[in-house]
Amino acid sequence: MTNALRLYMHYLSQSIRSQMQYRASFIMLSFGHFLVTGIEFLAIASLFARFKHIQGWALPEVAFLYGLINISFAFADAASRGFDIFGTMVKSGDFDRLLLRPRSTALQLAGHELTLRRIGRLVQGLIVFSWASYTLDIAWSVPKIYLVFIAIFGGACLFIGLMIIQATIAFWTTESLELMNTMTYGGVETAQYPLPIYRTYFRKFFTYIVPLACVNYLPSLAILERGDPLGFPVVLQWVAPLICIIFLIVALQIWKIGVRHYRSTGS
Amino acid sequence: MPHIIVENLVKTFQIAQRQPGVWGALRGVMHRNYRQITALDGISFTIEPGELIGYIGPNGAGKSTTVKVLSGILVPDSGRCEILGRVPWKERIAHVAQIGVVFGQRTQLWWDLPVIESFDLLRDIYRVDHHQYAQTRDEMIAILNLESLLDIPVRQLSLGQRMRCDLAAALIHRPSILFLDEPTIGLDVVSKLAVRDFIKRLNQERDVTVILTTHDMDDIEALCTRVMVIGQGQILSDGPLENLRARVTTERRLIVDLEGTEDITDPDASVVLRDGHRVHLTFDPDRVATADLIARITAQHPVRDLFVENTPIEEIISRLYAENR
Structure with a gap:
């Protein structure tokens, strides 16, 4: 385990080095990423300029949800590049090379690249998050800070898990991966708004199947000290993000099934 | 093991x-x-x-x-x-x-x-x-x-x-x-x-x-x-x-550089290629000893140089594939 972690760190440091060979490109891409994600938030802000509230949530509170989920997603997006390009890797046969090395394929793909330009989204998310916290005048305490950290960590686990599942599908088909994008990008969009505004089946899907509510809506209730119209147990608000670690573990098991399928069919 | x-x-x-x-x-x-x-x-x-x-x-x-x-x-x-x-x-x-x-x-x-x-x-x-x-x-x-x-x-x-x-x-x-x-x-x-x-x-x-x-x-x-x-x-x-x-062939090649450009005829060898002074012959070493064939040819023709070659491996492989088609 420590050995695997050491190798992972080695991979990452090399990945950063190779990206730094194209410094100008890195800076422009990061800035572009910052602008594109920034426009998203401006759209939300203009919506609130008209309607002021959605079910009792004002702009700063929605901004809090928005910042939190975008920080998680930026980390996940940066860390899972290997899974993102996995489809082309299978097609070109480069995946065989990973199977020739005495390490798990998931570790090697995770180490493929740490996509630094995702820092654009990260910075943007952090700015929105900080503005929201400041405007809402949140009474920060050690438990609340802990909750922010596990919410970000859990969120990253959730999105990485989704991207692993998306990559796994490429073992069977290289077409129609759009479906999974509705989970990742769509999930980010969904989580930007408070859960109660959605229909029941939609809420249930994003709570029990893809536990998005566990890393965003539920912990935010605890931090913002709001009541929950949906009536989840309060204790859940404090531990829910950890559920996403289980989601990631399940995703890795599904990945293993995919690898087994690949090795028996060779395609 | x-x-x-x-x-x-x-x-x-x-x-x-x-x-x-x-x-x-x-x-x-x-x-x-x-x-x-x-x-x-x-x-x-x-x-x-x-x-x-x-x-x-x-x-x-x-x-x-x-x-x-x-x-x-x-x-x-x-x-x-x-x-x-x-x-x-x-x-x-x-x-x-x-x-x-x-x-x-x-x-x-x-x-x-x-x-x-x-x-x-x-x-x-x-x-x-x-x-x-x-x-x-x-x-x-x-x-x-x-x-x-x-x-x-x-x-x-x-x-x-x-x-x-x-x-x-x-x-x-x-x-x-x-x-x-x-x-x-x-x-x-x-x-x-x-x-x-x-x-x-x-x-x-x-x-x-x-x-x-x-x-x-x-x-x-x-x-x-x-x-x-x-x-x-x-x-x-x-x-x-x-x-x-x-397995595929026992055939060998004899390549002869003649002084002149005359034809070579021998009962145990056949000409496969002529290129100016150079003549490529194939023969089966089971039927005729290589030394005998060379002796006969050099007795009949003035020879500048000669050498014996194995059949090129490409040819062997392609015959093997053809056999199994």
């Missing part, structure tokens, strides 16, 4: 058949027709430690499928395979730690990293201890003459330079078996010779078992003590190069 035991290996693939046109593509989403392709149709062989084996066959004959099964990437449908006492596909990680694989068409180095840093990463991937790593790396650098390449990103290397680095990379963990898949493809003559020379040394000095697939018959003639020919998923021939020659 053989390094590699293969018995009755069978592997089939399902190939989805595409229908032509847009309508066909749409129908393909709903319903697919599969065609079965037998890539390996019951192949068997054993390989002893230190052998250097040429594994040849036309494209699609099952060469790379064999290499993929032997290197633990693919699980076969049936049959037995044991390499260094392990079943490759059952203990993939332990197995691949003992073997090295080089693909001529694909690098296993990191495209944007300097060569030396790829080596460092491989050290961590293979868990090689630092002392042994430093020793192996320095040896490889010396033998393959890599000193001046170490700081160059792989994408800037020429094909020949890259192949030398790839060979070194595949040996960082000191494997006892090496699979080489067309290691000389696309290389210039000098690089080709360097690669061949290295493979030979590796095999002779370190006793590394080498399995070499190639289309370059010069590789085979220069290196291999044993040749296995695969065609349509079956081993067509397995043995020393001379046996392969003998």
Whole structure:
């Protein structure tokens, strides 16, 4: 385990080095990423300029949800590049090379690249998050800070898990991966708004199947000290993000099934 | 104790058949027709430690499928395979730690990293201890003459330079078996010779078992003590190069440079090619002793020079394929 972690760190440091060979490109891409994600938030802000509230949530509170989920997603997006390009890797046969090395394929793909330009989204998310916290005048305490950290960590686990599942599908088909994008990008969009505004089946899907509510809506209730119209147990608000670690573990098991399928069919 | 035991290996693939046109593509989403392709149709062989084996066959004959099964990437449908006492596909990680694989068409180095840093990463991937790593790396650098390449990103290397680095990379963990898949493809003559020379040394000095697939018959003639020919998923021939020659044909060539340009007629030999003063004759050494034939010809014609050649290996292989079609 420590050995695997050491190798992972080695991979990452090399990945950063190779990206730094194209410094100008890195800076422009990061800035572009910052602008594109920034426009998203401006759209939300203009919506609130008209309607002021959605079910009792004002702009700063929605901004809090928005910042939190975008920080998680930026980390996940940066860390899972290997899974993102996995489809082309299978097609070109480069995946065989990973199977020739005495390490798990998931570790090697995770180490493929740490996509630094995702820092654009990260910075943007952090700015929105900080503005929201400041405007809402949140009474920060050690438990609340802990909750922010596990919410970000859990969120990253959730999105990485989704991207692993998306990559796994490429073992069977290289077409129609759009479906999974509705989970990742769509999930980010969904989580930007408070859960109660959605229909029941939609809420249930994003709570029990893809536990998005566990890393965003539920912990935010605890931090913002709001009541929950949906009536989840309060204790859940404090531990829910950890559920996403289980989601990631399940995703890795599904990945293993995919690898087994690949090795028996060779395609 | 053989390094590699293969018995009755069978592997089939399902190939989805595409229908032509847009309508066909749409129908393909709903319903697919599969065609079965037998890539390996019951192949068997054993390989002893230190052998250097040429594994040849036309494209699609099952060469790379064999290499993929032997290197633990693919699980076969049936049959037995044991390499260094392990079943490759059952203990993939332990197995691949003992073997090295080089693909001529694909690098296993990191495209944007300097060569030396790829080596460092491989050290961590293979868990090689630092002392042994430093020793192996320095040896490889010396033998393959890599000193001046170490700081160059792989994408800037020429094909020949890259192949030398790839060979070194595949040996960082000191494997006892090496699979080489067309290691000389696309290389210039000098690089080709360097690669061949290295493979030979590796095999002779370190006793590394080498399995070499190639289309370059010069590789085979220069290196291999044993040749296995695969065609349509079956081993067509397995043995020393001379046996392969003998199995297909015993025919030899006599090439004579005459003083003049007259015709040669002999009951035991036939002319296959005339080129000015040079005449190519083929004959069967079972019917006529080589020395007798030469004596007869030199008695009848003024001869400047002559030499005897084996049938070119390309010709032997193509006959073997034709026989099995």
